[in-house]
Amino acid sequence: MKAVRVHEYGKPPTLDDIPDPVVQGPLDVIVKVDAAGVCRTDLHIIEGQWADKSGVELPYVIGHENAGTVQEVGAAVSTVAPGDKVILHPLVTCGLCRACRAGDDVHCADSRFPGIDTDGGMAEYLRTSVRSIVKLDDGLAPADVAALADAGLTAYHAVRKAVPLLHPADRVVMIGAGGLGHIGLQCLVAMTPSRVTVVDRSQEVLDKALALGAHATVLSDGSQVEQVLEQTGGEGAQVVLDFVGENGTEADGVAMTRNSGSYFVIGYGGTIDVPTIDVISREINIVGNLVGSYNDLADLMELAAQGRVRLATQQYSLNDALTALDDLDGGRVPGGRAILTS
Structure with missing residues (x-):
């Protein structure tokens, strides 16, 4: 063969x-x-x-x-x-x-x-x-x-773990809605009533995300963290799902997460560098996700x-x-x- x-x-x-x-x-x-x-x-x-x-x-x-x-x-x-x-x-x-x-x-x-x-x-x-x-x-x-x-199984697994943390008034931020993320987005829309914001560097991908049910989008142009904080009243999101996990999204994801919120790492290749005092004082969770x-x-x-x-x-x-x-x-x-x- x-x-x-x-x-x-x-x-x-x-x-x-x-x-x-x-x-x-x-x-x-x-x-x-x-x-x-x-x-x-x-x-x-x-x-x-x-x-x-x-x-x-x-x-x-x-x-x-x-x-x-x-x-x-x-x-x-x-x-x-x-x-x-x-x-x-x-x-x-x-x-x-x-x-x-x-x-x-x-x-x-x-x-x-x-x-x-x-x-x-x-x-x-x-x-x-x-x-x-x-x-x-x-x-x-x-x-x-x-x-x-x-890809779909990993995305579903992460979303399934996030669902119990989310309420209708909560905001979810997704970083990356391409090959892996567009599956996660559909799972989110199907499984939770929370509002979903998608962050991506491609306007074409963001347009597709809106068609798949995203409530808001943010173009990753250097001001993405500020835009997400503005959308969330300065607090950040209850859950951030990072489907990229490299090239700076790691730091962005933590910064977009609200105090007592959870940053889910799905994509990989980069490094998470968070002072332990920030993890404690902000009481944030960093959640790894393998396959489902x-x-x-x-x-x-x-x-x-x-x-x-x-x-x-x-x-x-x-x-x-x-x-x-x-x-x-x-x-x-x-x-x-x-x-x-x-």
């Missing part, structure tokens, strides 16, 4: 011919990957940012946002069958540890993360576990939802089936994977997600 593999950090991956995956255990499922999301994390992997954390042996196949068609199943699989359209939770989990039994499978003690620490789905086929599979509603196609497997649980993904697919969360996509063939990665790196996928189709 064809697969996009990293051979050396700091150098572009290559499109290789490698053996097809095969069923190895009773809970295994082989999925024909009809659609694979291209994520900024893939760029960070290629750069080498994940080398120490993942410990993966090179070369390996990247791609952690996958949806497709069940091709073959292990002997103990009874909940899906060949031909089923599915989306894959990005983690392959054990189901036996305390975290899994508590429904917190994202912190499984014995998990694999295809595309991060083992072969992923920028390929024609992928081996996963039945525990990772969510069947798609008949009205959903793999290419329409693939990037929701990680299996149940989060199932809930997100329900919102997608209801038409309340839609993914803006720019599609490429698997053969054009390197172009898609380069376009993402060059900012040529505005306001949506790049998707590889096969």
